[in-house]
Amino acid sequence: SFLFVVDPALQGKLSFISAVTKDKKDDKLKVAPTSVSGQSQKEFYRIQLSSGLDAGKTTTLDVEAIFAHALTPYPAQITQAEKQYVVFESNLYFYSPYKTLSQKTSVTASSTTLESYTKTKPVSLSENVISYGPYDEKA
Numbered sequence: 001s002f003l004f005v006v007d008p009a010l011q012g013k014l015s016f017i018s019a020v021t022k023d024k025k026d027d028k029l030k031v032a033p034t035s036v037s038g039q040s041q042k043e044f045y046r047i048q049l050s051s052g053l054d055a056g057k058t059t060t061l062d063v064e065a066i067f068a069h070a071l072t073p074y075p076a077q078i079t080q081a082e083k084q085y086v087v088f089e090s091n092l093y094f095y096s097p098y099k100t101l102s103q104k105t106s107v108t109a110s111s112t113t114l115e116s117y118t119k120t121k122p123v124s125l126s127e128n129v130i131s132y133g134p135y136d137e138k139a
């Protein structure tokens with residue numbers, strides 16, 4: 001199994017989580033909340049791999065996490081004639097208890113109108129999807 005931990009900035013806002021292995025995208029893996037001794041302040045999920053992983057072997061997981069109530073209005077107050085913007089704040093790098101060899105993150109906005117976003121390279125914007133990475137070897 002594999003432990004997935006929610007970024008502390010987004011704890012309590014996770015509304016959906018699913019996982020698949022890269023080579024078996026139609027085979028959804030079992031995901032369940034769990035606890036880790038001494039880590040009660042963190043939100044963990046156990047992802048059950050479909051088969052065991054031999055020592056020294058690797059696999060690639062695609063984890064989809066959808067968060068609700070994660071946007072903050074910017075500015076906090078506007079007049080009725082003004083456009084309302086929102087801010088999404090999170091860690092750029094995958095928050096994990098494991099050494100991560102490579103990671104990619106996609107943020108999907110509900111609109112194609114994006115005023116600004118973090119431009120740490122490599123990054124790309126296509127319509128309403130911001131793609132970050134791949135970033136290699138982040139502990």
